[in-house]
Amino acid sequence: MNIGIVCYPTFGGSGVVATELAKILAQQGHTVHILSYARPARLEEFNTRIFYHEVSINSYPLFEYPPYALALASQMVNLIEFEQLDLLHVHYALPHATSAYLARQIMAERGLHVPIVTTLHGTDITLVGKDPSYKHVVEFSIDKSDGVTAVSEYLKRETYENFDIKQDIKVIPNFIDLDRFQATDQTDLKMQLAPNGEKIVVHVSNFRKVKRVPAVIKIFAKILEKGIPAKLVLAGDGPDRQLAEQQCRRLGICDHVDFMGKWERVEEILSIADLFLIPSGSETFGLAALEAMSCSVPVISSDIGGLPEVNIHGETGYACPLDDLDCMADYAVQVLSTPSLHATLAKNARNRAKLFNQDQIVRQYEDFYEEVRSRSAK
Numbered sequence: 001m002n003i004g005i006v007c008y009p010t011f012g013g014s015g016v017v018a019t020e021l022a023k024i025l026a027q028q029g030h031t032v033h034i035l036s037y038a039r040p041a042r043l044e045e046f047n048t049r050i051f052y053h054e055v056s057i058n059s060y061p062l063f064e065y066p067p068y069a070l071a072l073a074s075q076m077v078n079l080i081e082f083e084q085l086d087l088l089h090v091h092y093a094l095p096h097a098t099s100a101y102l103a104r105q106i107m108a109e110r111g112l113h114v115p116i117v118t119t120l121h122g123t124d125i126t127l128v129g130k131d132p133s134y135k136h137v138v139e140f141s142i143d144k145s146d147g148v149t150a151v152s153e154y155l156k157r158e159t160y161e162n163f164d165i166k167q168d169i170k171v172i173p174n175f176i177d178l179d180r181f182q183a184t185d186q187t188d189l190k191m192q193l194a195p196n197g198e199k200i201v202v203h204v205s206n207f208r209k210v211k212r213v214p215a216v217i218k219i220f221a222k223i224l225e226k227g228i229p230a231k232l233v234l235a236g237d238g239p240d241r242q243l244a245e246q247q248c249r250r251l252g253i254c255d256h257v258d259f260m261g262k263w264e265r266v267e268e269i270l271s272i273a274d275l276f277l278i279p280s281g282s283e284t285f286g287l288a289a290l291e292a293m294s295c296s297v298p299v300i301s302s303d304i305g306g307l308p309e310v311n312i313h314g315e316t317g318y319a320c321p322l323d324d325l326d327c328m329a330d331y332a333v334q335v336l337s338t339p340s341l342h343a344t345l346a347k348n349a350r351n352r353a354k355l356f357n358q359d360q361i362v363r364q365y366e367d368f369y370e371e372v373r374s375r376s377a378k
C-alpha cells in the first residue's frame with residue numbers, strides 16, 4: 001500500500017507512535033509518505049521506503065497566525081495526487097483530521113476518493129479538542145473520517161462522552177519494540193548515577209504540567225524520608241523543569257536527583273531503573289509506562305485515564321488516586337525494600353509489555369486499513 005502519515009514531529013507520544021508505525025509498515029513492504037512541519041525526532045535513519053515531506057508555509061504580513069491547516073491540506077492534495085496514495089492516516093485530530101477532510105473533498109471533485117483514518121491520541125480529545133474554540137470543527141472532522149481509532153478504551157469513552165460522534169471508534173493500543181526496550185547491562189551508567197548502590201527511581205516525560213514532575217519529586221522525597229538510599233533520575237525536559245529544580249532545592253534533596261535532559265536512548269536509563277514513577281494528571285495511554293515495563297521495571301502511577309489499562313495494580317506495579325502521594329510513596333518503599341516483590345512485579349511488567357508487541361499491533365492497523373479501504377470502495 002502507498003500510505004500517507006501525518007503527524008507532529010515532536011518527541012511527544014503521537015509523533016513517536018506515528019513514526020514508529022511508519023517504520024514497521026515500511027518493513028512490511030508498504031511505502032510510507034510522512035507529512036509534518038519538521039522531520040520527526042524518531043525518523044533518524046535513511047529508509048528507502050519512507051519519504052519525508054515538509055509542509056512549507058509562507059508567511060504574509062496580513063497573517064498574524066499563518067494558516068497551517070490550509071497549507072497542510074494543500075500539501076495533502078499534492079501527495080495524494082502525485083504519490084498516488086491509497087490511504088491517508090492522520091495522528092492527532094487537531095488540525096490534521098480537518099485538513100484531511102478538506103483534501104479528500106478537493107480530491108473528490110477530481111473524481112478520486114482517498115480514505116482517511118484518524119487516530120486520536122490524547123489532548124486532541126481530553127483538553128484542546130474539547131475547548132469551545134475548536135470543538136465543533138474537531139467533532140465534525142473526526143466524524144467525517146472514514147475510520148477512527150483511539151489508543152485506549154478510556155480515550156474511546158472520553159470521545160463519545162465529549163463529542164457527538166456517530167462513527168465507530170476502534171481501539172488499537174500503542175505498541176512497543178520489545179527488542180529495543182529490554183533490560184541490558186548498563187553497569188557504567190549505574191555506577192555513575194548510583195555509585196553507592198542506591199536504588200534508582202526514574203521518571204521520563206516532556207515536563208509539561210500534566211506530567212506532574214513536582215509530584216514525582218515529592219514522592220521521591222518521601223522515599224528518602226523512609227530511609228531508602230535512592231537516586232531519582234529525571235529524563236526529558238520541558239516547561240516545568242525550573243519548577244522541579246526549585247523544588248529539589250527547597251526540599252534539600254538535590255544531591256539525590258539527576259536531571260538528565262532530553263535523552264534519545266531512554267532504554268539505557270530504564271535498564272538501570274528499580275522503579276518508574278508516572279503520577280500524571282491526564283494520560284490516555286502512557287507510552288512511557290509501557291517502555292519502562294518492557295525493560296522489566298515496576299511502575300507506580302496515578303489511576304487515571306488509560307494508565308490502568310497499561311499498568312495493572314498489584315501485578316505490574318501499583319496505581320493510586322491522583323492526589324494520594326503518600327499511597328504512591330508507600331508502595332514505592334514496599335517495592336524497593338522487598339526484593340521478592342520487586343522480582344515478581346518486574347517479571348509481570350515485561351510479560352504484560354509483550355501483549356503490546358509492535359508486530360501484533362501494527363497488524364491491527366494494516367487490517368483496519370484494508371477494512372476502511374474496502375468499505376470506502378463500496
Ligand code: GMT
Pocket residue numbers: 012013014015017092121122123124126151174210282283284285286287288
Ligand atoms: O497529548 C499529549 O500530551 C501529547 C500526546 C500526543 O498526542 O503527542 O500524548 C498522548 O498520546 C500518547 C501516544 O498515544 C499517549 O501515550 C499519552 O498518554 C497521551 N498523553 C496524554 O493523554 C496527556
